[in-house]
Amino acid sequence: MRYPHSEILGTVAPATYLVLFLNRSKLAAEMEVMSGETPTPTELLRAHGLRVTKPRLAVLGILSRGGHLEVDEITRQAREDLNSVSTQAIYDVLAALARAGLARRIEPAGSPARYEARTGDNHHHIVCRACGVIADVDCAVGSAPCLDPSQTHGFELDEAEVTYWGLCPACRALAAQD
Ligand SMILES: [Zn+2]
Numbered sequence: 423m424r425y426p427h428s429e430i431l432g433t434v435a436p437a438t439y440l441v442l443f444l445n446r447s448k449l450a451a452e453m454e455v456m457s458g459e460t461p462t463p464t465e466l467l468r469a470h471g472l473r474v475t476k477p478r479l480a481v482l483g484i485l486s487r488g489g490h491l492e493v494d495e496i497t498r499q500a501r502e503d504l505n506s507v508s509t510q511a512i513y514d515v516l517a518a519l520a521r522a523g524l525a526r527r528i529e530p531a532g533s534p535a536r537y538e539a540r541t542g543d544n545h546h547h548i549v550c551r552a553c554g555v556i557a558d559v560d561c562a563v564g565s566a567p568c569l570d571p572s573q574t575h576g577f578e579l580d581e582a583e584v585t586y587w588g589l590c591p592a593c594r595a596l597a598a599q600d
């Protein structure tokens with residue numbers, strides 16, 4: 423499978439990393455309002471009730487650079503920062519970050535689970551059927567559940583999981599050439 427344009431949605435420069443946190447975590451934004459300062463990854467972990475460890479700081483840093491990353495890719499990048507870390511340790515870190523609301527797990531049909539640092543805003547995803555690239559799209563309503571079903575069967579609903587599927591611009595261009 424080729425990802426002809428994955429760099430478009432890939433990483434951003436590390437200098438913008440702390441700024442991105444503001445878009446990515448509601449609590450980070452609230453902390454900024456209260457203190458007037460951008461919270462560091464260490465402060466974010468503490469504010470979410472998590473012990474500060476090197477693997478957690480590394481994974482948070484990787485996710486904060488943007489994108490929707492598979493565990494294999496997160497592990498590969500984490501091994502550049504940390505001397506040795508097991509895949510199981512990365513799974514444990516991701517589970518802890520997800521429980522604390524610092525990471526979000528998505529699993530589009532046909533794709534392995536992916537993780538991102540943009541949380542708490544009920545944003546949705548557009549997935550390319552051809553190359554698998556994923557783009558964020560803001561929720562038009564803003565909070566879950568953002569779709570009203572024709573009937574609820576007495577359930578109290580808290581989420582509508584919305585995934586848009588289609589062809590990305592690069593794959594449309596490729597298809598047009600054939
Ligand atoms: Zn595509």
Ligand SMILES: [Zn+2]
Nearest residue numbers: 538540547558
């Ligand atoms: Zn996303």
Ligand SMILES: [Zn+2]
Nearest residue numbers: 561562563568
């Ligand atoms: Zn929505």
